[in-house]
Amino acid sequence: MLIIGEKLSIIARRVREAMMKRDKGPIQEIAVSQWKAGAGMIDANVGPAEDGGEELMQWMVTTIQEVVPLPLCLDTTNYGAIEAGLKIHNNQWGRPLINSTSNDPERFAMLELAAKYNSKVIGLTVGKGGLPADAEERAAIAAEIMARAAEYGVPLEDLYLDPLVLQIATSQDHALKVIKAIKMFQELNDPPMKTVVGLSNVSNGCPKHLRPILNNFYLSLLMYEGLTAAIADPHEAAPTAKTIDVILGRTLYAHSYLEM
Amino acid sequence: MAFVPPKETYSGKVYSVTIGTGSNEGTFGGENVLPFHSFEGLTPNSPIIAYEIQDVPPNDWPGTVQKPYKDVSNDPVSWAKFCQETLKARALALRLIGTHPDRENRSPEDAAKTVRDVLSAIDMPLIILGSNHAEKDASVLVAAAEAAKDKNCIIGKAQEANYKTIVAAAMANNLKLIAMSELDINLAKQLNILITQMGFDKKRLITDPMCSALGYGLEYTYSVMERIRLAALTQNDMTMQPPMIGDIGMYVWKVKETQAGETDVPQWGSAEERGIIWEAVTATALLLAGVELLIMRHPNAINALEKVIEELV
Numbered sequence: 001m002l003i004i005g006e007k008l009s010i011i012a013r014r015v016r017e018a019m020m021k022r023d024k025g026p027i028q029e030i031a032v033s034q035w036k037a038g039a040g041m042i043d044a045n046v047g048p049a050e051d052g053g054e055e056l057m058q059w060m061v062t063t064i065q066e067v068v069p070l071p072l073c074l075d076t077t078n079y080g081a082i083e084a085g086l087k088i089h090n091n092q093w094g095r096p097l098i099n100s101t102s103n104d105p106e107r108f109a110m111l112e113l114a115a116k117y118n119s120k121v122i123g124l125t126v127g128k129g130g131l132p133a134d135a136e137e138r139a140a141i142a143a144e145i146m147a148r149a150a151e152y153g154v155p156l157e158d159l160y161l162d163p164l165v166l167q168i169a170t171s172q173d174h175a176l177k178v179i180k181a182i183k184m185f186q187e188l189n190d191p192p193m194k195t196v197v198g199l200s201n202v203s204n205g206c207p208k209h210l211r212p213i214l215n216n217f218y219l220s221l222l223m224y225e226g227l228t229a230a231i232a233d234p235h236e237a238a239p240t241a242k243t244i245d246v247i248l249g250r251t252l253y254a255h256s257y258l259e260m
Numbered sequence: 261m262a263f264v265p266p267k268e269t270y271s272g273k274v275y276s277v278t279i280g281t282g283s284n285e286g287t288f289g290g291e292n293v294l295p296f297h298s299f300e301g302l303t304p305n306s307p308i309i310a311y312e313i314q315d316v317p318p319n320d321w322p323g324t325v326q327k328p329y330k331d332v333s334n335d336p337v338s339w340a341k342f343c344q345e346t347l348k349a350r351a352l353a354l355r356l357i358g359t360h361p362d363r364e365n366r367s368p369e370d371a372a373k374t375v376r377d378v379l380s381a382i383d384m385p386l387i388i389l390g391s392n393h394a395e396k397d398a399s400v401l402v403a404a405a406e407a408a409k410d411k412n413c414i415i416g417k418a419q420e421a422n423y424k425t426i427v428a429a430a431m432a433n434n435l436k437l438i439a440m441s442e443l444d445i446n447l448a449k450q451l452n453i454l455i456t457q458m459g460f461d462k463k464r465l466i467t468d469p470m471c472s473a474l475g476y477g478l479e480y481t482y483s484v485m486e487r488i489r490l491a492a493l494t495q496n497d498m499t500m501q502p503p504m505i506g507d508i509g510m511y512v513w514k515v516k517e518t519q520a521g522e523t524d525v526p527q528w529g530s531a532e533e534r535g536i537i538w539e540a541v542t543a544t545a546l547l548l549a550g551v552e553l554l555i556m557r558h559p560n561a562i563n564a565l566e567k568v569i570e571e572l573v
Contacts, residue, residue: 252491252500254449258501260458 001241002041002229004073004097005034006164006200008064009045019046019056024063038238042068042099043231044085053081058088065090073122073231075099079109086117095120099161099231103127103141103148111152120158122196123149124237125181131164135180138163142185142193160196160229162184168214169205175218182225197222199232216240223248266295267300272496273502274489274552275463276345277306279436280349280385280410286351287554294489295550296572306573307547309554309562310351310387311343312509315366315374316358321569322519324532324556325509327338336374337381344382347562353387353555354378355510359400360391376409387414387438387555389507406427414438414553420451427460432513438505440468443477445491452499465502465555473511473518474542480530481506485549506546509557512539540564547572 007030010016018026031042044060046053053076061072071094074085087138089096100122101110114121123145124140132138141163149159152203163181166174178197186192199222203214219230219237223244232239245251254260276290288308293301316336318326322536326333332342346438356371358364375388388404390397391440397417405415416438418426423439430437439455441447443561448469456462486503491497512518518535520528528534539561543554547568556562 251291251495251498252487253446254453254499256450256453256457257445260453 001223001227001245003039003234003237003241004041004043004196004229005031005037005039005234006043006198006231006232007034007233008042008060009075010047010049011045019060022059024066027060027063027243028067031068034234035068035070037234038241039070039234040070041073041094043073043075043099043230046081049076049078049081054084057081057085061070061085061089065093071091071096073097073099073199077107079113083113083117086113086119089117089119095158097122097160100124101145101148102148102236103144107145108148108152111154113147114149114158115153119125120160121149121154122160122162126160126164131166133175135163135184138177138181139188142156142181142189146188147191153166156189156193159192161188162196162198165199165201165218167204167206168202168218175202179225181221182222184226186226192226195226196229196231197227199230199237212236220244221255226260267298270301270493272498272501273302273492274492275501277436277464277466277503279387279412279432282383284384285412288386293492295548298573299470303573305552306433306569307552307554308351309543309556309558309565309569310346310353311349311562312353312355312555312557313339313343314355314357314373316364320357321514321557322531322535324518324535325513328559330524337421339379340378340382344384347559349384351385351387351553352378352382353389353507354393355389356400356404357391359396360393361396363391368399370488371400372403372407375404379408379411379413380418381408385413387416387553389416389438389555392417394419398422398425401426402429405433405435406437409433412436412543414466416440417464418451418455420447423451423455424458427455427458430464431458431460436464436466438468439464439502440470440531443470443472443480445451445487448484448488449491449497449499452502454573456499461501462498466505467500467502468505468507470545471507471511473508473515473524474538474545475517476511476515478542478545482545482549485546489550491496505549505553505555506525506543506551507555508543508546509539509555512542534562536560540568544568 096119098121101107102124125141163178182195202218203211219240273292274289278287286308287305290304332338358366359371390401414436417440439451441451459493472481488500492500522531536558543565
């Protein structure tokens with residue numbers, strides 16, 4: 001399973017300060033540490049980035065790819081910043097992933113960019129009308145995003161459907177609905193659609209010591225239903241991801257499997 | 261409508277390994293499909309068969325396979341030359357069986373001298389094998405590796421009990437290495453991981469999942485080899501992507517069917533023919549399971565296998 005390292009997010013104070021000061025040190029250190037821990041892709045979350053987003057995203061892409069041979073997940077609502085990042089992304093390490101489009105017409109431009117730059121793209125299964133009520137509604141929205149992707153010329157194998165993980169502390173019933181949605185998304189196409197989650201959102205707002213427990217057990221259930229990728233902390237999630245891959249027979253067991 | 265054969269696509273690829281130097285080097289591996297599925301992808305190299313010779317006369321071999329070498333096998337150098345000049349071997353495997361404590365117990369220095377002598381007499385890739393005595397091999401193979409420095413030979417076999425010393429010697433002398441585990445796919449993977457964690461390049465490694473002869477557990481070897489190859493190709497498991505070796509002659513020529521004389525079992529027919537067939541059939545099965553490098557003994561069995569390979573590629 002693909003782990004997309006979540007640690008380079010503007011929400012974290014240390015990262016935000018480094019971004020503002022254009023200080024490469026902390027950004028590169030976090031990027032390398034996530035790569036070494038098992039991330040197959042690095043998320044670069046620059047927030048809404050309304051002022052100077054283009055330049056900031058380009059600085060992030062260059063700074064990270066200088067030290068880590070991985071593709072990036074470009075994470076912002078700013079269309080211009082995504083395009084700026086795609087222009088300079090080094091595809092030698094793999095194609096980038098846009099985070100994200102949805103069923104909101106304002107976000108369709110992301111599909112246009114995905115087609116134009118041959119990028120992969122996350123389709124968040126929400127529309128303009130707010131949060132989906134259950135797995136069925138998520139699947140219905142997913143089908144609409146798939147139709148839209150086809151319209152814009154984005155191949156379905158480049159679309160990663162995201163059911164939107166909610167906080168277990170406030171929306172406990174959605175935990176199971178999201179697992180069910182992962183199963184349903186795959187049935188929308190043959191070969192099965194790819195899926196992705198923002199994993200740590202499940203434990204957002206929970207006491208700190210509970211977070212890794214919730215994240216890891218939730219990840220194993222999602223993987224059992226066929227999850228393709230998770231935006232997560234690789235230090236925390238890699239042992240679970242590798243172990244579930246072994247249990248599900250996707251990786252051959254050896255005593256040192258966690259070190260690979 | 262014309263029939264279109266269904267094609268599998270695989271995510272992984274077997275590393276290709278080159279042995280020997282100059283104009284007489286040989287390359288095996290490199291495919292990204294199951295054995296001989298050339299209609300599905302790349303099969304850049306054919307399997308290579310190495311003639312097995314040893315450092316001491318082959319008194320332990322059945323008479324039927326001693327016979328082709330009877331005039332040369334008292335000396336490894338003339339034996340090696342015979343394989344090169346008369347039998348037109350593409351590769352040679354020198355087994356230092358005489359170093360085994362229960363045999364002649366030859367010293368590492370003697371073994372190193374044999375390696376040097378053979379290397380200077382031949383112009384083809386060489387595989388250097390210990391006596392499979394884990395403790396003795398650790399010293400013998402270190403000396404042998406130094407004698408073969410920079411000659412791009414394969415040395416082996418590194419096992420769980422002695423791999424550290426042998427891996428270090430292979431690295432220091434720029435050689436390729438055989439990693440052997442005993443018929444267990446998970447241990448094969450584990451040993452490959454441990455060896456690469458020492459800094460040994462996985463592209464210089466050859467996996468020996470351990471052989472067996474027809475009628476003596478061949479199906480276990482077949483199954484382990486097949487699963488290793490499937491892990492390499494379908495799961496893109498890099499620890500399982502080194503090519504595989506089948507050390508066939510050693511297992512075949514010690515079973516009852518290749519040893520028993522014609523007076524003991526007249527109903528089994530010609531002893532010589534029986535042995536050759538036993539080795540050829542065992543080797544053919546393992547070829548289909550995925551071995552890229554074979555070590556065999558009888559020239560007629562090797563010729564038969566060369567034909568099989570020619571027809572399959």
